[in-house]
Amino acid sequence: MVRYLIAFLFIVQGPAAQAVTQAEVMAGSAKLYREQIDELRKGYRLDDDERFGARVAALARPLIAQAKREFPESAAWDWELHTTSDGDANAFAMAGGKMLVSRAYVDALALGDAELAMLLAHEIMHAVLRHNLKEFEEALRLEPARAAQPFAEFEYDIDHDNALMRKLAGFNQQQEMEADREGLQFAVRAGWAPQALVAYFRKLAKHSHYPNFERFDHPSPASRWQAARALAAQMEAAR
Template structure:
């Protein structure tokens, strides 16, 4: 009987745990706010040629993602660009993408390198990395399960104590997006060694290529891993 009570308590706790629907609804609000701010400063989709170039590369990658991760076929995927120099590339839950033209210009990315950058971001979305991060936060600090989701969503981006605890988990998610992103883009037809050059450019443009940030592994390490995976994929392994 006591075991049953414990099980029911566990299930009720799980019922309060975060869901992908909650994460996607939160992402829509944040994304729309970000777009509204960029629009207000005339920096949303403000370079038509760049927007068209990115959309032409992203389209087939998103179609590939929908085939490989069927849950994502029902999502309202969105892609926008901005000249905001602060923006590099990002994906929110549910396939909400934003790409910065200044970043692409700075790194002088060619189309294959843009494909790798986009595929990495697309994989954050289809691998449900935001949901997984929030689940990990609840595992680390169980009190979050009883708090409103919006507070947890805010804390994972602003609470340095929680962010530090999540750093190694998020770093693994970054590595997963690097790997699965390359596999996804390769399935969509891109040559793996051309995709891997994106990471070489990241490494070259980094002030400290041998040091990682709070979330990302060191650029030199990412470039090495990408070269190795590309060689494997091209050898048919």
């Protein structure tokens, strides 16, 4: 009887009780990305500046090729890169290498090629280091009951549930710092000079109205600049 009951419970609970997987996170990201891309296309804001699109693609191509070599899992991904003039977007890479870069953001910071490469390297690191998946795993650790929640709801909450987002803030800050640190080293391996890359963080801090302000899920621009400068100095010394 007990055995049947356990079997019955398993069937009722189904796969939701299992941990979140990279496949699930990638499928979710692909869907969210598609929706955002479609929205931009409808508003004639998708890839709406050919020159800018070509510039971003030329800088991203060798970086993505290097990511595929260094992170073999990502060689099988359907990487996608689009640009937009939409001022509400800045730049991101979702699980599975789904990237968007806004010209408004790049223009506002007046990013040169090395600085734009640093931005791309940071975003690529989020994807190849599986930061989306790790955030779900951390959320499950903090709130184990979410294992029973349908994935789509969990995915929504991770970006909209303020209580959960506050709990994850420290973890997300760590991920941002990791993407900065690993991204800088990754871009150097791709051939960029450390000092040229660091200029991205200088511009970020200079442009920010609140350079010392810690957003609850992002380290302050000033502290990011300082960390990048220190790492670049170390790398220059070791060259």
